[in-house]
Structures are given as structure tokens and as C-alpha cells.
Amino acid sequence: MIALIPLFPLLGFVINASLGRRLPKAISGGVAMAVMVASFAVSVMSVWDLAALPAAERTIEQTVYTWIASGDFILDLTLRLDPLAAVMILVVTGVGALIHIYSTAYMHDEVDSEFARYFSYLNLFAAFMLVLVLGANFLVLFVGWEGVGLCSYLLIGFWFRKKAAADAGKKAFVVNRIGDYAFVLGMLLLLVRFGTLDFQRLASIVAAIPPENGVFGALSIATLLLFIGATGKSAQIPLYTWLPDAMEGPTPVSALIHAATMVTAGVYMIGRNAVLFGHAPETMLIVAIVGALTALMAGTIGLVQNDIKRVLAYSTVSQLGLMFVAMGMGAFGAGIFHLYTHAFFKALLFLGSGAVIHALHGEQDIRNMGGLKRYLPVTYWTFLIGSLAIAGVPGLAGFFSKDEILYETFRAGHWILWTMAAITSFLTATYMFRLVFLTFHGERRRDPGSGIRDPGSDLMPQMSRHSGSPIPDPGSRVPSHDVHDHAAHDSHLHDAPPAMALALIVLAVGSAVAGYVGVPHALGGHNALAEWLAPSFQPPTTVASAPVAGGLQASGEEALAENAGLELTLMTVSSAIAIVGIAVAAFVWLRRRELADALAARFAGAYRLLLNKYYVDELYDATVVEPIRLGSQEGLWRGIDVGVIDGAVNGTAALVGAGSGALRRLQTGSVRAYAGSMFIGVVVILGYYLWR
Amino acid sequence: MPETLVFYVLSGVAIATSALVIGQRNPMYSVLLLVASFGALAGLYIQLDAPFVAVAQIIIYAGAVMVLFLFVVMLLNAPREDAAEWDRTHPLRQPAFARFGGLLALVLVLQLAWALLSATGVDAPVASRAGSEVVGSVRALGRTLFTDYVFAFEATSILILVAMVGAVVLARREGDQS
Amino acid sequence: MIPLGHYLIVSAILFAIGAAGVFLRRNLITILLSIEIMLNAVNLSFVAFGRQLGSFDGQIITFFVIAVAAAEAAVGLAIVIGLYRHRESLNPDAFTLLKW
Amino acid sequence: MLNSGFDAVVPMLCVTLAALAVMGAEAFRGKDESMPLGGLGIVGIIGAAIASVLLWNRNASSFGVIVADNFGLFVTLVLLIVGVLTIMFSSPVLRRDGFPKGDYYALVLFAVTGMIMMAVANDLLVVFIALEILSIAVYVLTGIRRDDPRATEAAFKYFLLGAFSSAFFLYGIAFTYGLAGSTRLDRIGTYVAAQSMSDNPLLLVALGLLLVGFAFKISAVPFHMWTPDAYEGAPAVVTGFMSTGVKAAAFAAFTRVFLSSFEPFSGEWAPIVWLLAAATMILGTVVGVAQSNLKRMLAYSSIAHGGYLLVGLVAANQVGKAAILFYLLAYAVTNLAAFGVIALLGTKDAANDELRDYAGLWQTRPSLAALMTVCLLSLGGLPPTAGFIGKWYIFSAAVSAGYYGLAVIGVLTSVVSVFFYLRVVVMMYMSDRQAATAPPPVPTVGMAALVVSVGVIFWLGILPTPVLDFAAESIATIF
């Protein structure tokens, strides 16, 4: 049954990949959408079945077949649906389906074969993502983990003629590989240490041993390695640099992969192994700190970016950071909750930005936008809702989840982290509304104006996606994404076409109401989501026993009593933060535009630092990439391989040759010399016998 | 004692003439000196109760072989050594090589002498053993030659045949083959 | 009577002289002569040994050696003549077409 | 005539008679009347072969100095094969270069006689005479192309050094005779066995001098100097003949003398032979690398092969002796075939034995190129050829005698040797022909001889069992 969930998209992939190049757009797109919807339906049904079960044994397991069997290592390809997975598959299939629908309109200008290729990739991604979340053991998860990485590589580089896109794709894959390296090591360590890769078995084994408080034992090492893998997948320090570049991909891709689903895999993975991480407090602290740092850093960068998608990308990074803070605090429920809500509004925001770009024919620089509110009403209002949600304005989805994270952090006593998180949410509100105001409000701006160009980005407005292809070939019929003269168009900018509008509206509704599944007790809710998820964060069959560190004490009645007050206070604080952030944004970018430039000029150094993303990419290039490349080329290849090793080989040959050349000279041709050598031989032999 | 004296004289002559043979630039003289050395050797043979060998030595060697040499020397009216110009320029002309060869020869002599002196039984006078009275009788010698050594004898005939053929093949004038 | 060793030493000296001749002389004829000297030296040893052992073998072997020497001399001289035909010289060092 | 006291000499008698018949026929034939002289020789050789097969296992001996034991007979058969192949390769060459046919064949047959005599001789004197017979015959054959100064020079060098070395050899015989009181190998053996190891300097001197004599004939370093010049100067067929026949005969006598009579002294001579073998293998292969003349290159390679044979001698065990026999056969056939190819490629006025003359031979004479390749691979000791089995046999002898060092030197040098064999292959297959003139057409007789030898090479390489057993049987009777 649940095997069908990933199988449907896979089917779609097979169809589109094999004969898609001959199908008209309608069919290939239709197939892609159909399989996603089907998969969504199946997911809903299976979650329904799951919900029917009593909370204690809420798992549906299906072993497809034995994948690897080698000696005492036997690994089944098992899928397991549990509350956590349930949330994830709903998000993946639901949001995924919407984005497929959206894409049919967004990608409509591609030629048939490219169109089909796009959707085949998208389906494949969905399939792998579902395998990732449904996998019952690390290796199956890893299959999905790598698979989604591959799809993101393919989709980022979808417009392969554009060097920037291709580079970004490769960068994404390689950076992820670095994470995967650690991830694999972590897996192996767990496997060798505990003898299994199955999440439930691991959980029950680990639950039996005491947490590694203060010691950094095998479990801590393993979890840390896994977390490094997560930083790769979920774009955390130090491996976050690929995500902003990944914006080279088509916008729906950014929405689905780089906002809603794939990038959250790291968070999901930690949630999935809540017990393991719970038993490695040292690692947990590291997770939280890294998350907080990432959140803050990304937020600051997002404040000054001028590319609409990049702003969103950095906001994604920072939101992911918040999720990791929650995970690090042991507030797994909160983390997953934020993941869930984030999926809605971040997807919404990206799709919205996509609508804007679509309308502006590829324009992405917010300095060249403005005043779009009256041209693109649907886009505007949905975008606004999304921004409010992410800013954490009370009543909307983001409010509840982010607030719960802040609360858990504070309650765990890490007030420094709390402060960082709070600042982050303030920044979030600010840069999001900077985006909103610059894009939709004010008056229409044509030319880039006097703003500082963003040197780090390949997304100069005037660069067309298909630039650099000197010769026409079937794939490169120039679509209307290219930059045309705005003057020609901005009179009749068309709003999102129905397919896109539908996706936007649905997601907007989601962003508005999704939070209500997790209304905290303090507000009289009963935090349904947390309760639903609870079993997933505890060793199997021990639901009744002591909850995992920080698991969800909020659910205990007595805990509730003393915490309600605190929670409410924090809520007001955080709402205030959001409001203030929006206000600041409004003040600076709506009332007094010049102030922004003044600030930029005033703190030019800081501004440039932020604009160039703290020069991290440059740092990596200078310290890692170039040394390795040069070292390999000049040192290893030219030096050692050709010079030393092969030199030794050929040197031996040369030596023999030289010896030959020298020895043959003994053959002088003079017969007396020959007799001489014989005579010497005689004398020597006799000498040997007589003087021996 | 006379025979000791005779021995030393003869061997002295043999050695001296042989040394002169190779110390001689003119091949003609060399051949003649060699004949003399052979004569001395023949004397030693007689002293060793091998008259027949001595005779053979004189007749075959000094008589036949050396005459053959003489013929060739005259036929080619062999020039004195290093007459030709290239000879002076030849790397092997400098005497170092010759000295080296002489040195080796000296070493060889020393080795052999040392081996002989350190060997047992060679200081015993010759013919100290029994049966010395029959030694030298030609009949007995012939009998042995054609009984024990008959195969070697036949083989030698083949050898000489081969040498003949070879000499003919090699020395025949150009053009008149077969 | 003269000890066997004396004869042997004489023959050794002769042998060495012959061997040295191969190096000292640069005249093919003389070199052939040197080889004859070596063979004769060996003959002396044979006869001496035979005398010592009181058997004919030494003398008989000497005959064969003489025969061999004659044969070698014949062929050798033929070759020398052939060489002389090709190049008006008897110097062994003149013939170094074949080397290395 | 078998079963009489003469039967042991029958094989060489047949060959001798054939030689005499050839001479007679040559003498009495008309000016331009052609006679199958080669056929005559082959008939005699076949008779000899039959005789030796009949003599098998009878351990016959004649005159007390000839012992036709299986060892000798095996070598005899090898020598007869060499003779047949030589005659087959020669016949077209003779016609082409206008050698004196009668003399040539007679000399070849006499040489074979001498070789056989050397192989079955049981008396140092006979060994010496046989040595002289074959040497003189080969000297003459070397210089048989009288109009070619190189050939004459080669003959002269070969002759001079040969005479020089045989003087030493004879001196060694003299000492041996003086000590042992006889030149019969068996009596020498009994005498030597009675001696204690090292308190007899004269015997050691004798040993050393005999060693020198043999070392010269098998062209072991440093007594090898004559080999490249003689081999390069001589006509290719003659080179093939002497590089195989002389070596085989010399090794037969060498093995017989040192492994029967001087067996007790193996502790004395083994180290020297060890050094000779090592030096020979190394120098032969290393210097071969730099050669550009095919005959000279193969000359060095045959020096190296002498080294491998010496390894078998050093091992001095049953395996080693059998290995020597087998290797002699394999090497004889292969090397002879290789030189046969060279001979067939030459013309009257051009020897065509430079490496560059073989460029692109594949295009013009594919069959010749293929056959040559097989020979070269066999010389290099690659399976599935006779050379491989031979090398393997030799080295297993060395290893089972504990001489790992020699074995390692041997295999490494054989790798080096593969390099220069491959150079020829490269020329034939991988570079284009620059000489405009196509090589001469291949005569049938020569082709037949080549095909036969290559067939033998593969046979020995793939199904060596019968011959291996044969060899083992041969050494079983004596020693």
C-alpha cells in the first residue's frame, strides 16, 4: 500500500523519461500532475489508516524486498509510515502536487522535449523524497537522500546551456557529497556499534543505554557525523553555500526542492532519530548553536540582497537554522512543526516570486520592480499573506511554530540562543517586508538605478537564460523569459495564469491556517501536532516511559500549569518583534527610501560584507578548492605521477638502455681485445681456485 | 750431472727462442726461431725417452708445418709490422695493451708455478715408476695407438679431411668455384 | 733425474709465452705461431706426464695434438690469405668491420 | 651391423658417409649438372636418426671412448634435427648466393659428425678432436662467402679465438691426464671421487682450464666476445647452424664432463658457473637491447640463452639435466627458425638483416612475419610456446636446487630480452615500410622448414609431456 506512494511518481518519471520527448505538453504535464495527485490521495488514505490505529502502535510497515544480503549484514528495503513520516508525505505530495500544477503554466514556454524532461525530473524527485521520508532504515533513507540530491542537481542545471546554472548544479551536488561522506561514516559507525540501521531498533537499543552526558562517545560522534550530513542537505554552516546558487534553477524547483521539501530532509533526519540525538547532548548543543548561527547569518545577508529569489533563499537558510535550533533544544515537535508550516509559506513565497518573474519576463532584481501591486493583485495578496506568516504575525502559521521554538529555547535556559533566534525573527520580518515593499509598493522602477550591483550573483538582469549559445539547436528556441524592453510591457503586465493562481491561493490558505494544528495549550489549544508526532520521537513500545530529553514536556499537565504564563509572555514578545520588524521595514523602505541608501553609505564596510555574503564562497575557493586543484595538477599529476613514479619506471628503462650502450662499447672489434678478455677470465678463474 | 745440464740448456734454448719468436718483428725470423725452439723441445722429448715423438716433432712440425708457414710468409711477402699508416693511429697500438698482455702472461706463469710447486708428487723424478723399460719401444707404442686409440685415430682422419676441404674452400681463387 | 715439476714449469713458461704472443704481436702469422707455441708447451706436459705415469698415452696424445695443430695451421693460414686478399695487411687490428 | 662392437658409432658413421658421398658426387658431377646433394645429406641424417632411435636404451659403447647412452642419443637427435633444418634452409640460400654446394654440404655434415662425436664421447681426447672437427668445419662455413670481407673477418676472429681457447682446453686435458692417468671420463670420475675437495691445486687448475674451454664454445661471458662478430659476419643460415648445433654439442660434453666426472667437485665449480651464468644472462640481454642489426641482436640473445642453459647446469640435479636437454631442443628449433627467416629475407647483394629492413613486413609477407613473431615470442619465453616450457623447466630446476637468486636474475633478464624481441615485432607490425623493394619470394623448402619448426614450437609449448618424459628418461640412464 504505502509502497505505492513513491511508486506513482516513479511511474510518471519512467513515462516522461522514456517517451516524453514525443508527447505534447498537455499529456506529459498531465501525466506528471496525475501521478502526484494519485500519490497524494494514497498518502491521505494511508495516513487515515494510520490515524485509525491506537497511538502506541501507530506504524504501518511494508518490506518490499531484501535489498542487500552479505553475510551477517542483511538489509531489507522497508518502508514505514509513522506519524512523523505521515506529516512529511502529506507535505511532500500535497505541496508537490500544487507545484506540479503551477509548473505546467510556468514552464509552458519550453519545447516539448524539455518540458517532458523537466517533469520527469520533478516526478523522480518526488519519488526519491518519498522514499527518504518513508525509509525505515538509514540505508533506504540514504537512497532517497542521494536521489533528491541528484534531482536537485539535474533541476538546478535544467537550463544547462547557461554556465551559471550548470556550475550551481555541480556545486550543489558536490557540497552535498561532502555532507554525505560524513553521513555514511555516521551510518557505518552506528551499524558497527549497534548492529543495525533500522530506526526503531536503533532507538530501542540506544534507549537502553544512558545518555552520553559530558562524554563525547561513539554515539555523539555518530550523531555529529549525521548532523554534518544534515548541514549539507539542509544548507547549514559550513555547507550552506550551495543553496543561494541553487536559485539558478526554475522557480518552481526552488519552491519545491529548495524551500519546502528537500532542504528540510536534514531536520527530518534528526527528528527521525530523536532518541539517538537525545542521548547525545553534546551533539545536540552543537546542532543548536550551528542552527542559531546559521539563522542569524543568513538573516543578515538576506537583509541586503537585491535578487528576489536570493532573499528568499537566505530566508530559507535562516528558517532552517531556526528548525535546527529547535532540534538542538530537543524540541523535535516544534522543529517539525516549523518545518511543516514553513513548507507552506516558503513554497508560497517562492511561487509568488516566480509569478513576479514570470510577469516581468525574467527580471529578478527587486531594484527594478516596485508598484507591482496593482498589476498583479493575486500575486500580491498571496505574497503578502506568506510574508506575514513567515514574519510570525499572530494568527498565521509561522506565528505558532516559530513561537514554539522560541519558547522551547528559552525554557531550556539557553537565553543566548533565544536572543539570537529572536533577532533572527526580527530580521526575518524586516527583510521579508523590505522585499514586499520594494517589489509591490512604491512606484514602478525601470532601470537598475544607483543601487550597488550584486557582484556575487550571476543573475545580472540582462543575462538571458539562453545566452552564450551561438548556434540554434532544437532545445534553444528563445522563450519569452528573456529580458525585453519593460516599457513595451508594463502597461499590460499579466497576473499569474489560472494554474499558477490556483497553487498560490491554495498555499496562501495553507499558510494562513496550517498553524492551527499546533495551537499551544497556553492559547487553549491542545497542540494536536505535537501529540500526533510524539510516538515518533520515542523508542518504540515505550511511549509510556520517560519522555526523551525535552521531548514534549509541554504536554504534561503539571508542566503546562507553570509554563503557561511564561509561554504567553514570550508569545507577546515575539509578536512584538514581528510587528516592529515590519514597522521598521515599512519606515525605511516605504516612507524614506533614501534612508536605506544613507545607511548603506554610512556603514559601507558592513554593507559590502553582507552584500558579498561574508565572502564565504571566496574564502572556500581560496582555502579549499584552488589549493586542491592546483596541488593535484602541478604537485600530484605533473610532479609525482609523471615526474617521480613514471619517471622511475622510464628511468629504469633508460638505465638499461644506457648500460647497453656502455657495455656494447667493450666489443671494440679488435680480436686482441677479445683474447684479452678471455685471458682475464682464465687468470681470474685460476686465481679464484688458487687464492681461495 | 750431465742430463741435468742438458735439461737446463735445452729448456733454456726452447724458452729463449720462443721468447724471441714473439719478440720479433719480422715473421720470417719468427718462423725460423720457432723451428729452433721445436728442435730444443725435441731434445727434451728424447731426454724423456720419447724418441718417436721427437722424430715426429722434427719431421712433421719443423719439417711440414713450419714450411707451410714459410710458404705463406713468402707468398704474402708479409710486410714488417706497423708499416701501414692507419697502424700508428690505431688506439691499440700504444704498448700499454701489449704490456697488459705480458702482465697477464706473467700472472699465469706464477699461478701455474705456484700450483705445481704446491702440488704433491711433482717433485718426484720422472720415470720413477715401474714399466719404464718398455717406454720408448715403437712397436708397443704402435700397438697401443691402433688398439686403444683407433677411434681417435679415425676421427683425426676426418679432422684432417675437413681441414683440407676447408683450406681448399677458403684459399681457392675467386671465380673458379665448383 | 730431473723432477717432473721442472718439465711442467718449462711447459708452463712456454705456454705463457705463447699466450703473451697473441697480445704482443700485431702480425697474424706471428700470432698463429704463438698458438703453435702454446700447443707445443702442452705437448711437453703430455710427454712428461706420460713418462711419469709410465704409459704411452702421453706420447700418443702428442701425435694427435700435432695433427690438430697441423690442421689448424692449414685452415688458419687459408683464412689469413683470404684476409690479405681483402685488405693488404696482416695486422689483426686492421680488421674491425664487425664491432659493437 | 648393430649389436657388433661398433654400433655406438653408427649414427655419426651415417652422417660421415653422407658427407663423403656428397663430396664424391660433387667431384664427379658434370659442369652444369645439378644433383640433390642436400637430399643426399638428409638421407644420411635420417639414417643416423633411425640408428640412434634403435640404439635407444641400449647404452651401447664402442672402443670404450664412445658411449651411445640415452643422454648422448637425445642430443644426437637434436643435432640431427638441426642438421636437417639447416640443410633445408640452406638449399635456397646456396642457389641464391652461389656457394660451392658440395663443399658446403660436406662441411655441414662433417660438423654434424663432430657435434655428435662430442655428444657421445667418453674420452677427453675424443672430445677435443670432435671439438676441433666441428670448430674447423664451422670456421670455414663462417667464412664461406669469400667475397665478403665481413665474413672473412668473422671467420678469422672465430678461428683465432677458437684456437686460443682450445689451447687452454688442451692444457686442462693435459693436467687431468697427468693426475688421473687417463683421459677416459669414467676413470677420471673414479679418480676425482677419491680426491678430497681442495688440497689438490693441480686438479683445480685442470678444472678451471676445462671450464674455460667449454665456456668459450658456449660463449659464456667473458669468453663470449667472438660470438656477436662471428654471428653477424657469417651467412644467416650458418649462424643459425652454429648458434644451435655448436652450443648443443658443447653443452652435451660440458654436462657430461662436469656432471659425471667432476660431479664430486660440484662444490668447487658451481660458484664459478653461477657467476658465469649470471654474467652471461645479464650481459647477453642488456647489450642485446642496443643492437640494430637483427643477426647481432639474436647473437646476443643466444649468448643469453647460453646463460639460461648454464643455470640448468648449476642446479646440477636431475631436473636440471633434463631441463638442459629440453631447453636445447626448444632453443635449437626456435633459434634456427628465426635465423631461417632472416636467411630467406636476404638477397644475393643485400643481407636485409638490419632492423629497419623488417618495417612493415606484415603488409608484404604476412606469413613470414607471423612465423617470425612466433619464434621471437618463443625466444622471449611466452606461453604457449616451447621457449616458455623450456624456461619454466630451467628455472624450476634452479628453484628446486635453491638457487632463487639465479632464477630471479633469469626471469628479469628474460623480461629485458622480451623488449628487444618486441622491437622486431614492432618493426614488422606497427611501423610502415620505407624500403620500396618488396622482399624476395619465399621458396617452398624454406617455408616448409619454417612451418615445421613453428609447428614443433607450438607442440612443445602445448603438449610437452612426451618430450619431457623423453628427456627425463635420457638422463635417467647415466649420472
Added chain:
Amino acid sequence: MLLTLSWLLPVAGALLLLFIGNADGRRDGPIRWFSLVVTVATFVVTLVVWAGFDAGSSEFQFVERYPWIPAFGIDYYLGVDGISLLLVVLTSFLSPIALLSSWGSIERKVKEFSIFMLALEAAMIGVFLSLDLFLFYVFWDAMLVPMYFLIGIWGYDQRIYAAIKFMLYTMTGSVLMLVAILGLAYLHSAATGTYSFDLLKLYALDIAPQTQMWFFLAFTVAFAIKVPLFPFHTWLQDAHVQAPTAGSVILAGVLLKMGTYGLLRFSFPLFPEAAGYFAPALAVLAVIGIVYGALVAMVQPDMKKLVAYSSVSHLGFVVLGICAMNIQGVEGAVYQMLAHGVSTGGLFLVVGMLSERRHTRLISEFGGLKAVVPRLTTAFMIITLASIGLPGLNGFIGEFLIMLGAFRWDPRFVVVAGLGVILSAVYMLWMFQRVYYGPVTHEENVTLRDLLPRELAAVVPLCAMAFVMGIFPTLFLRPMEASVNALVQRVQETQTLRAANEMQNARFKMQTVQRPMR
């Protein structure tokens, strides 16, 4: 009889061709078809063997044994176990593909080419089949000759240098092995009185540790050169780059495996104690090779060179797994051999197709081909992903099992070896991107034609194999299970030195659970 058939069939084909006159190349077509049919028939034969193979037993099966050189206890002795079976199938699977790939590129001397290819296949199959060391060595060396000609005659410009280097380099190793083989046989005769080259008898032989060391080194150097292990690898890129496509495919696909197979079949089981002593050193070399090969591959301007160096890296994994000498390690190693055969063979195939179209192998000469040759691009993509070990494709299983096995042995090696996983992605994807992505930069590339049906027929089986091996690894793991078990048992129970070894790095090891890992 089947085994004999499997190597005799190509030989027979070659001999038959030998007598077909084809001077003017008139019969090229028929000859091509004929040789293809022969190889396919061989493949079928090996499949039949597989079908009849009893996966349950670790014994050698289909054993054929006839005395060959009785005097030395040399037998014609063939047999397959789980390990050799798969390698034989791989060989016969790749041979037709290689032949097919040559149809376009080999125009001159087609007959000789086919003859050499068939001879090569025969020799390779023989190497994997023979259970008699002498027979093994015969095949081992005989294999050099046809490969030498393939490289030397039909190769690229530097072909002669490469061919001779290949021949001499590999021979140098193998002759030392020959000495060791002879030594073994002698030891056997010293122990039992009779010579024997019978592998199983020699397994039973107990050898003094000191001797083991030397023999192990002799064997291992030979195999290490073939693999090629890190310092012995420089013949590889020359041979690979200069060989014609078919040659590279076979070279990468099968020949290199003969080295690792040799380690597995001979070095380790014959000299367990020495193996235990040297295993860490070997593993160090292997790990160096993994990283080093990857780093050097990364900066190659020449596609074939790049792939060649990647082989060094991949086979480093194999050796690492063998050194681990536990069930996962060894099974992973064997699996990786197969996987590498498929994926790297495929890489050379597609690279060859590319270079035949443009007559250059320089990456810089290409770019943007995705738009021009979509099919070729897809094939290339799949094989690339397979070789960088993406889960679901063949490369992953082997690498993971090897890392698992090595981790249970000594985690430090895995920590370094894992870097290879990262780097493989770097160099492969970088090449892929430079060749296929971006704008079409060279006018000549605009008109490149996509895969022909014939080429498709060559590529598709490989891609399909990549998927099958990635998704259903048990198909291949089960047959080898018993044999690998037996092997590991044999090696470990006799390893006394190994114990000391364990002591030495005990603190880095963690105790492993005994119950099955699920």
C-alpha cells in the same frame, strides 16, 4: 566440458578466422558478424554455467581435470566457484560489447583484430577458470600478447610506447610470480615428494612464515601491477589512452580485475600469515590510491586519462575490501569488481564513441553536447552516476559493503577512503558538465550524430546492467556468498600474525555485534 567450451570457443573462432583469406578486406562484414556470434555464444555458455551453478556450496564446480604434464603434477584443471563464476560471466558479457563498439572504429585489418580479440577473451576466461597454478600462469601470460597487439596496432599515436610499456611492466611482475609458483611447487615436492601445481593441494601446504613473506610479495607485486595498486599504476593511463576503444573496454572491464582476483584467489589464501602481516600496508597503498587517483583524475584534460585514473581510485576500494578479509569486505570487493567492469567499461565505451566522432579526447574540445546528442548524453549520465556510486546503481553496493567491511576491520582506512566518494563526484561531474553542459563552443560539434542503433545495442546492456546490479544486488551476492565465506574462513583461521595486528590497533576498533545486522 562447459568450462573448456567457454574458453575453447573463442580460440576455435580465432583459428577459423586465421584461415579465412581477407587480404583486401572484402570479407570484413562477415568476419565481424562471425566473431560477434562467437562471443555471444560464449556468453550463452557462461550463462548456462551460471544456471547450473549451485550457490549453496563453496566447492569448485564444473571441475574438469586431466593430467597434462604428469611428471610435475601439472593438470589441466578447471573449475568455478562463486567468485570466478561472476568474473567469467562479466568477461563474456563485455566481449561482444567491445567487439560491437569496434565496428565503427576499426577499418583496417579487421580479421586480425577479431582474432586478437577472441584470443584475448579466451585467455582471460582461462585465467579465471584455471585451478592449476601452471595453467593459470600460462593463461596469465598468454593474455599479454593479444592485448599488446591490440594496443600496438590499432591504438592511437603513442601506441607503441604504451604497448611495450604495458607488456614489459606487467611481465616484470608476473615473472617474479613465476619464481614463487615454482618455489611453491618445490615446497610441495619437499613436503610430499611429488611436485604439484594444484591450487587446492597448495592451500593445504603449510609454509614457514619467512618463506610466506617472500612468496606473498612475489605474487602480490604481480597482482598489484595488474590492479594497479598505487605506485605501480603508471602503465595504466598510457595503455588506456592509447588502446582502441574495444581494448580500453576490455582492459578496464576485465584485465584489471585479474589482479584483484589474483589477490583473492592466490595471495591471501595461499599465504595467510604473510597476508595478515602485509594487509595493513596494502590497505594503506590502496587508500592512498583511492584519494590520489581521484585527485589526479580531477585535473586530467584528457577524458580517457581521467577515466583511467578513476580506475586507480575505484580499484583501490577493491583492494581495501580484500585487505579487510571479512565477509562484507570481500563480497564488496568482488561486487565492486563487477560493478567497475560494467561502469568503467561503459565509460570507455561512451568516451570512445565521443572521441571517434571528433577524433579528439580533450575535454576542452567539447561542451554543450547535451543539446546535440541527447541519447549519448543520457547513457553517459547513467554510467557516470553508476561510477560515482549513486545508491540504486551498481557502484554503491560494492563501495558500501567494502566500507562496511573495512570499517569493521579498521575505521581509519574508511575515514580516508571515504574522501574518494566525494572526489569521484567532483571529477566525474566536472567532466560531464564540461562536455555536455554549457553552450556548444565548437562548430564541429554542432553536426555530431547521436547514437546509432549499433552503438545503442552496445550501450544499453551496460546501462541496464548498472540498474540491475544496483537494485537487485542479491542476484550476484548470493552465488558468491558460500565461496567468500569459505575463503574468509580459510584465511582467518590460519592467521596467527593477524592477532598481533589486532592488538596493535585494538583501541581504534569497536567490538562488533554477532547477531545478524538487520
